[in-house]
Amino acid sequence: MGDTAAREPIQQLLVTSVRRPTLLSQAAMALGRLGDKSVADRLLTLLRDGDGTLARMSAIARALGHIGDRRSIRPLTALLFEPSMTELSRAFAAVGLGGVADRRRLPWNSQIGADMNYRAATETLLDRATGVLDIL
Numbered sequence: 001m002g003d004t005a006a007r008e009p010i011q012q013l014l015v016t017s018v019r020r021p022t023l024l025s026q027a028a029m030a031l032g033r034l035g036d037k038s039v040a041d042r043l044l045t046l047l048r049d050g051d052g053t054l055a056r057m058s059a060i061a062r063a064l065g066h067i068g069d070r071r072s073i074r075p076l077t078a079l080l081f082e083p084s085m086t087e088l089s090r091a092f093a094a095v096g097l098g099g100v101a102d103r104r105r106l107p108w109n110s111q112i113g114a115d116m117n118y119r120a121a122t123e124t125l126l127d128r129a130t131g132v133l134d135i136l
Contacts, residue, residue, distance in 0.1 A: 007036060010031050028063035028067065041072075043072075044075050047092060057089065064096035064100060067100075070100065076096050112132055113133045121133075
C-alpha cells in the first residue's frame, strides 16, 4: 500500500522475529516493497551467520529472492563459493541467488500448481516436505 510510516515498526518486527521464520520472511518482503534498501543487507548477514534452522534459512532465502535486489547478487555468489560456510548456508545462498535472478513474478513451481486438483495430488507434488509444490 506504500505506507512509508510503517517502515520503522516493520524494521523492529524484523529484528525481533529472528526465531519466527514466517514472520521474518513477511517482514523482510514488506520492507523490500516499501523500498528499504538495507533489508537485503540484513538478510545477507543473517544468512552468513549460518546458525539458523532450516526454516529460518529458507525464509531468508525466500525473502531475498522476493525482494530481488540486484546488489545482493555479488554477496550471495561470494557466500555460495565460501568454503568456510556450512553446506546448508551455501545451499540457501544458491536459492536466494536463483530467486534474485529469476525474471518471473511468480515462483518457478507456480505453473505446476495452477488449476491442480489438490485433493487428488500425489506425494510427488505435495507431501508437506519434499513435494515439488512444497519446495520453497
